Amino acid sequence: MSDKFPEKLKFCYWGNPILREKAVKVENPESPETQEFIEKMRLILEEHDGLGLAANQVNCNRRVCLAAFPKEGEYPEMKVLINPVILEKSKKTVRREEGCLSFPGIYKDIDRPGKIKVKAYITGEGERIFEAEELLARIICHEVDHLNGVVFIDHLSYLSRSLLKKELKRIAEKKNIL
Numbered sequence: 001m002s003d004k005f006p007e008k009l010k011f012c013y014w015g016n017p018i019l020r021e022k023a024v025k026v027e028n029p030e031s032p033e034t035q036e037f038i039e040k041m042r043l044i045l046e047e048h049d050g051l052g053l054a055a056n057q058v059n060c061n062r063r064v065c066l067a068a069f070p071k072e073g074e075y076p077e078m079k080v081l082i083n084p085v086i087l088e089k090s091k092k093t094v095r096r097e098e099g100c101l102s103f104p105g106i107y108k109d110i111d112r113p114g115k116i117k118v119k120a121y122i123t124g125e126g127e128r129i130f131e132a133e134e135l136l137a138r139i140i141c142h143e144v145d146h147l148n149g150v151v152f153i154d155h156l157s158y159l160s161r162s163l164l165k166k167e168l169k170r171i172a173e174k175k176n177i178l
């Protein structure tokens with residue numbers, strides 16, 4: 001089985017139905033097509049200066065995401081997670097302001113687990129199980145949500161979400177112009 005990746009990546013904002021799609025498994029993580037796609041994602045993430053990016057955000061429904069591993073005093077190290085699964089989440093959550101490249105200008109306090117255990121295929125290493133904490137745990141939870149068709153504002157209360165109605169409408173109408 002071969003994976004299908006778009007030739008040209010298009011950045012998708014809120015309102016684009018692909019953000020609600022559940023992405024499907026990558027069959028050949030080491031194939032040249034997969035690696036080429038990841039390279040394109042990496043360039044887009046750098047261009048947008050973000051901490052993470054999921055394939056749905058660039059119009060592809062495959063389970064690939066990038067997460068910047070923040071390092072003190074250094075540039076973050078970029079990790080590519082293929083077919084990631086969150087195996088465990090700590091009960092203890094941390095509230096912190098979060099944003100998303102697909103929702104420009106919107107930042108909201110979101111509760112996320114402080115610690116998680118993740119399984120993912122890492123290029124060149126194979127399938128790995130590892131733990132992540134704090135900001136990295138937050139980024140991975142955010143990106144894996146994307147791959148499941150979930151976006152960060154889904155974690156808000158009905159009231160805080162309804163207060164964003166106007167802004168969400170603005171993004172959906174202005175940003176998804178082809």
Ligand SMILES: [Zn+2]
Pocket residue numbers: 099100101102142146
């Ligand atoms: Zn996002």
